[in-house]
Amino acid sequence: xxxxxxxxxxxxxxxxxxxxxxxxxxxxxxxxxxxxxxxxxxxxxxxxxxxxxxxxxxxxxxxxxxxxxxxxxxxxxxxxxxxxxxxxxxxxxxxxxxxxxxxxxxxxxxxxxxxxxxxxxxxxxxxxxxxxxxxxxxxxxxxxxxxxxxxxxxxxxxxxxxxxxxxxxxxxxxxxxxxxxxxxxxxxxxxxxxxxxxxxxxxxxxxxxxxxxxxxxxxxxxxxxxxxxxxxxxxxxxxxxxxxxxxxxxxxxxxxxxxxxxxxxxxxxxxxxxxxxxxxxxxxxxxxxxxxxxxxxxxxxxxxxxxxxxxxxxxxxxxxxxxxxxxxxxxxxxxxxxxxxx
Amino acid sequence: xxxxxxxxxxxxxxxxxxxxxxxxxxxxxxxxxxxxxxxxxxxxxxxxxxxxxxxxxxxxxxxxxxxxxxxxxxxxxxxxxxxxxxxxxxxxxxxxxxxxxxxxxxxxxxxxxxxxxxxxxxxxxxxxxxxxxxxxxxxxxxxxxxxxxxxxxxxxxxxxxxxxxxxxxxxxxxxxxxxxxxxxxxxxxxxxxxxxxxxxxxxxxxxxxxxxxxxxxxxxxxxxxxxxxxxxxxxxxxxxxxxxxxxxxxxxxxxxxxxxxxxxxxxxxxxxxxxxxxxxxxxxxxxxxxxxxxxxxxxxxxxxxxxxxxxxxxxxxxxxxxxxxxxxxxxxxxxxxxxxxxxxxxxxxxxxxxxxxxxxxxxxxxxxxxxxxxxxxxxxxxxxxxxxxxxxxxxxxxxxxxxxxxxxxxxxxxxxxxxxxxxxxxxxxxxxxxxxxxxxxxxxxxxxxxxxxxxxxxxxxxxxxxxxxxxxxxxxxxxxxxxxxxxxxxxxxxxxxxxxxxxxxxxxxxxxxxxxxxxxxxxxxxxxxxxxxx
Numbered sequence: 008x009x010x011x012x013x014x015x016x017x018x019x020x021x022x023x024x025x026x027x028x029x030x031x032x033x034x035x036x037x038x039x040x041x042x043x044x045x046x047x048x049x050x051x052x053x054x055x056x057x058x059x060x061x062x063x064x065x066x067x068x069x070x071x072x073x074x075x076x077x078x079x080x081x082x083x084x085x086x087x088x089x090x091x092x093x094x095x096x097x098x099x100x101x102x103x104x105x106x107x108x109x110x111x112x113x114x115x116x117x118x119x120x121x122x123x124x125x126x127x128x129x130x131x132x133x134x135x136x137x138x139x140x141x142x143x144x145x146x147x148x149x150x151x152x153x154x155x156x157x158x159x160x161x162x163x164x165x166x167x168x169x170x171x172x173x174x175x176x177x178x179x180x181x182x183x184x185x186x187x188x189x190x191x192x193x194x195x196x197x198x199x200x201x202x203x204x205x206x207x208x209x210x211x212x213x214x215x216x217x218x219x220x221x222x223x224x225x226x227x228x229x230x231x232x233x234x235x236x237x238x239x240x241x242x243x244x245x246x247x248x249x250x251x252x253x254x255x256x257x258x259x260x261x262x263x264x265x266x267x268x269x270x271x272x273x274x275x276x277x278x279x280x281x282x283x284x285x286x287x288x289x290x291x292x293x294x295x296x297x298x299x300x301x302x303x304x305x306x307x308x309x310x311x312x313x314x315x316x317x318x319x320x321x322x323x324x325x326x327x328x329x330x331x332x333x334x335x336x337x338x339x340x341x342x343x344x345x346x347x348x349x
Numbered sequence: 350x351x352x353x354x355x356x357x358x359x360x361x362x363x364x365x366x367x368x369x370x371x372x373x374x375x376x377x378x379x380x381x382x383x384x385x386x387x388x389x390x391x392x393x394x395x396x397x398x399x400x401x402x403x404x405x406x407x408x409x410x411x412x413x414x415x416x417x418x419x420x421x422x423x424x425x426x427x428x429x430x431x432x433x434x435x436x437x438x439x440x441x442x443x444x445x446x447x448x449x450x451x452x453x454x455x456x457x458x459x460x461x462x463x464x465x466x467x468x469x470x471x472x473x474x475x476x477x478x479x480x481x482x483x484x485x486x487x488x489x490x491x492x493x494x495x496x497x498x499x500x501x502x503x504x505x506x507x508x509x510x511x512x513x514x515x516x517x518x519x520x521x522x523x524x525x526x527x528x529x530x531x532x533x534x535x536x537x538x539x540x541x542x543x544x545x546x547x548x549x550x551x552x553x554x555x556x557x558x559x560x561x562x563x564x565x566x567x568x569x570x571x572x573x574x575x576x577x578x579x580x581x582x583x584x585x586x587x588x589x590x591x592x593x594x595x596x597x598x599x600x601x602x603x604x605x606x607x608x609x610x611x612x613x614x615x616x617x618x619x620x621x622x623x624x625x626x627x628x629x630x631x632x633x634x635x636x637x638x639x640x641x642x643x644x645x646x647x648x649x650x651x652x653x654x655x656x657x658x659x660x661x662x663x664x665x666x667x668x669x670x671x672x673x674x675x676x677x678x679x680x681x682x683x684x685x686x687x688x689x690x691x692x693x694x695x696x697x698x699x700x701x702x703x704x705x706x707x708x709x710x711x712x713x714x715x716x717x718x719x720x721x722x723x724x725x726x727x728x729x730x731x732x733x734x735x736x737x738x739x740x741x742x743x744x745x746x747x748x749x750x751x752x753x754x755x756x757x758x759x760x761x762x763x764x765x766x767x768x769x770x771x772x773x774x775x776x777x778x779x780x781x782x783x784x785x786x787x788x789x790x791x792x793x794x795x796x797x798x799x800x801x802x803x804x805x806x807x808x809x810x811x812x813x814x815x816x817x818x819x820x821x822x823x824x825x826x827x828x829x830x831x832x833x834x835x836x837x838x839x840x841x842x843x844x845x846x847x848x849x850x851x852x853x854x855x856x857x858x859x860x861x862x863x864x865x866x867x868x869x870x871x872x873x874x875x876x877x878x879x880x881x882x883x
Contacts, residue, residue: 088863104502138746160677191701241446242442242443242446243446243448243449243450244510245441245447246439246441246448248433249398249401249403249433249438249439249441250429250433250460250461250512250516251430251432251433251434251435251461251465251516252430252460252461252464252465253464256460256464260452260460261449261452264451265448265450265451266447278578338451339450339451340451340496340498341450341451341496341498349657
């Protein structure tokens with residue numbers, strides 16, 4: 008007998024309810040605080056890794072800044088001091104972290120600007136791209152998954168094969184194919200640039216977002232399909248049907264609703280990962296976003312920018328997953344109670 | 350006038366395979382309670398689901414299944430939905446699986462009222478609360494806000510019944526509604542069903558594998574075997590004077606408390622297992638402490654047989670797991686052959702030594718055998734490990750032992766999947782016996798089996814006990830099974846031993862209120878003088 012069985016058994020008949028009520032009032036708060044603490048801790052550990060990994064990379068940033076010119080020793084020293092590279096590593100870290108907390112990410116070596124300015128110039132494009140891709144992934148992925156799950160036989164197999172093929176296409180191939188078809192062939196969408204604001208922006212970003220999302224659409228669709236298939240076999244679905252509910256009600260209220268947990272978890276991880284994969288797409292479509300900036304900056308040993316971008320990506324990743332974790336108990340109340348035995 | 354439920358020559362099957370149901374005919378009149386009895390795989394659930402038009406995907410059917418004159422095999426989707434809403438409701442076996450775990454109880458109850466009958470949320474809630482109170486649930490308003498995992502199995506089954514009754518159906522279909530519940534809870538649910546059925550004048554079709562239960566609730570009975578109705582008639586007639594061999598076997602296999610039939614002698618040898626002051630507590634992540642076992646003490650002589658009876662959560666399984674060292678006691682003493690058990694997790698070498706003396710057989714043979722290992726090898730492995738036999742010798746021993754528990758040569762290389770539930774449990778038993786243990790712990794070892802198979806396995810255990818001089822610790826929820834096998838009995842309730850002593854004495858003259866309640870909760874036939882009360 009497991010401990011959970013014991014809980015169910017002992018809290019079974021009416022008696023211990025008062026105790027439970029008290030607990031349920033405190034529990035969500037504790038759960039949220041725990042998750043947030045974990046978030047802060049993860050970010051802290053990530054900042055350590057991000058900062059100190061620079062010391063593992065060969066090459067002296069100050070030297071690189073001088074572009075191969077053989078500098079006078081004084082000049083080199085001057086630049087080293089200017090960027091605070093002469094101080095011990097831990098002090099550099101504290102300065103860096105302190106700066107970030109005050110909104111100062113340091114200065115870029117190549118752009119000779121504040122890192123935050125460099126970043127803010129590029130971030131919106133990438134975020135819009137990722138947001139649009141996320142919308143495509145959720146809508147198309149869910150739609151394909153649901154359609155596959157509800158149409159057993161030919162429909163299911165057709166969608167599954169299409170998904171497998173789509174999932175195997177690398178983003179840059181997808182990008183070229185989409186451009187060839189929709190911009191060169193049909194001329195519906197532009198193949199280059201990010202447009203100016205509003206609908207024009209969305210119009211420009213449609214193809215990049217699709218190219219970026221296509222692999223992920225396949226994954227979300229597969230998870231949706233298998234999660235729904237699992238729920239469809241559950242007895243509570245049969246019970247709902249036996250009570251005379253329409254097929255639509257049963258699917259929406261009892262199948263999809265219960266299948267949301269895994270779908271959300273996977274989507275969270277995927278969407279956060281989009282930030283990283285956007286580099287190739289940005290390059291292909293000539294968008295100036297942080298993905299492209301990251302690649303450039305690594306190339307040029309512009310460690311300030313690299314650190315900032317990596318921190319932003321890590322933060323986004325951890326944040327999205329924390330939000331997913333916080334939403335999960337709303338979707339399945341058993342998670343909060345810690346008794347998800349089935 | 351057409352009957353409420355009329356099934357005529359109903360045949361159901363998948364193309365290219367023998368039919369699952371073969372010309373089943375039965376009927377239920379208004380206000381009548383009818384039982385459909387059969388073992389697993391007999392097709393009783395299929396028959397009942399057909400009454401609601403719930404047929405398995407890809408199946409082919411013929412015949413007629415009509416409810417209030419509507420043939421569900423030919424009805425349109427709309428007609429079926431109307432039927433399910435107005436005329437027939439179903440109560441399922443496992444309320445924990447049957448009620449959507451992520452929605453509230455209130456949502457479950459009111460969804461049909463709000464979506465189909467167009468009631469406002471407030472009206473629907475009011476009706477649901479009234480209905481919950483009627484099925485005997487207190488604090489109904491609070492329950493509406495709770496989720497299924499916060500309720501006990503018995504409460505959930507009442508919720509399920511309330512949901513079925515909300516539609517005021519003419520026909521109530523019950524698919525083993527009490528199988529997942531404890532005996533005392535079952536008694537309450539059965540009484541509730543009987544009361545509701547009588548007072549509303551509903552027709553009821555009650556599926557069960559338990560003949561006693563069918564007899565306690567229904568006037569007429571159909572006996573189903575492999576998709577065919579083999580016998581039907583008044584419950585009393587069918588059970589007391591069965592015409593068919595199969596029915597007779599079924600009636601005989603159904604365990605009953607037989608105080609007189611206790612063959613097992615009371616042994617007064619030296620104690621093999623001695624337990625005193627044994628407790629086990631679990632600490633939950635949020636700091637709560639659960640006492641699973643509280644101050645247990647007993648002694649079991651060599652060659653004796655002890656039954657441990659209790660409901661779920663009584664601590665009986667914890668006790669069994671402590672004996673075989675799957676759990677470590679929090680406090681107390683456990684002596685096996687006068688050797689004290691250390692109060693820590695055993696080392697691998699110690700466990701091997703222990704395994705020679707103590708073996709356990711679990712409830713579900715579908716889970717306890719490795720699906721990828723042929724059963725012969727599984728048993729031979731034990732011989733090699735514990736008897737230090739060579740590969741070939743071990744295989745021979747395994748063959749002999751499997752033969753003894755009734756698994757023939759031809760099954761030696763079969764994987765567990767290819768065996769029936771009863772055969773698997775025999776293999777599990779052989780695996781345990783291969784270690785030549787002194788003490789055999791059976792943890793609900795027959796609960797997952799059909800009655801006829803259960804009877805065979807019990808017979809086997811009895812035979813082995815007598816031949817090998819095994820000491821037996823039998824953990825079960827079923828008093829009748831214990832009365833047949835064990836000379837000593839121990840009744841557990843909420844982690845404590847409430848009563849212990851010779852089985853015959855306890856069954857005839859229970860000293861504790863809980864034991865009395867447990868014995869009284871066993872279903873009694875309608876024709877017996879005693880009313881069905883707990």
